[in-house]
Amino acid sequence: MMSNEEWNQHRQPPRGPSDSPWATSDPSWQPPRYQDAPARDPRRPFGQPAAPVEGASARIQDFQPPRQSKWRPALVIVAVLVVVGLLLAALQFFGPEGSGSSPTASPSAAAQDRATASPAPVATGGTSIPFEGNGTGTFEVLDQSWTDDGLSVRFRVTVDEGEQSFSVYIFNNASMQVADPLDIAPFYASSEQPHEATAVFPVERGPSTLVLASGFGRALTALPIDG
Numbered sequence: 001m002m003s004n005e006e007w008n009q010h011r012q013p014p015r016g017p018s019d020s021p022w023a024t025s026d027p028s029w030q031p032p033r034y035q036d037a038p039a040r041d042p043r044r045p046f047g048q049p050a051a052p053v054e055g056a057s058a059r060i061q062d063f064q065p066p067r068q069s070k071w072r073p074a075l076v077i078v079a080v081l082v083v084v085g086l087l088l089a090a091l092q093f094f095g096p097e098g099s100g101s102s103p104t105a106s107p108s109a110a111a112q113d114r115a116t117a118s119p120a121p122v123a124t125g126g127t128s129i130p131f132e133g134n135g136t137g138t139f140e141v142l143d144q145s146w147t148d149d150g151l152s153v154r155f156r157v158t159v160d161e162g163e164q165s166f167s168v169y170i171f172n173n174a175s176m177q178v179a180d181p182l183d184i185a186p187f188y189a190s191s192e193q194p195h196e197a198t199a200v201f202p203v204e205r206g207p208s209t210l211v212l213a214s215g216f217g218r219a220l221t222a223l224p225i226d227g
Contacts, residue, residue: 142155157187170211180201209224
């Protein structure tokens with residue numbers, strides 16, 4: 001059995017304060033630092049990205065312009081076309097041509113418009129002249145006389161081939177007064193049957209021009225009328 005002296009000899013001497021791991025401080029140790037997270041700006045609506053933290057690194061996305069919709073140019077073009085279409089429709093319905101009421105032109109006004117739109121060829125001397133443009137043939141003045149009612153003229157239209165529709169009118173060389181015959185409507189002439197008739201025109205006496213036209217009023221040729 002071990003005595004107390006022997007037991008004390010086998011016991012290890014107690015460590016001093018310098019032998020404890022907690023007795024000396026670590027020179028690299030620093031106390032922890034805490035940083036408060038930035039709070040949401042109460043003036044910024046919900047759903048918008050938070051303001052960047054001061055000192056945070058900037059991203060390239062922060063400097064890019066906002067992306068535009070790829071459909072915006074097409075929508076602008078469609079809107080312009082719609083506006084133009086509405087303007088054209090308004091002009092048709094509310095313009096002078098679309099008002100729905102147009103005055104009926106008198107025969108003399110219609111004849112004046114026809115002569116202005118399609119001037120007659122210059123009449124040459126003589127009483128016969130060939131024509132073309134509504135078939136081919138010959139236009140002749142057989143007789144003429146001035147009366148109190150105007151001019152009475154006898155004429156003949158001969159067609160070389162086939163059958164065509166014609167009309168006649170006259171205008172005064174000085175006053176440019178235009179008149180249709182009182183008693184003759186558009187007529188037909190053919191190679192087998194020339195058309196011969198007498199027409200009376202209510203015009204003032206004076207040098208005039210007798211015009212041969214197609215059935216639609218297009219001037220073909222003309223002959224002079226003595227005043």
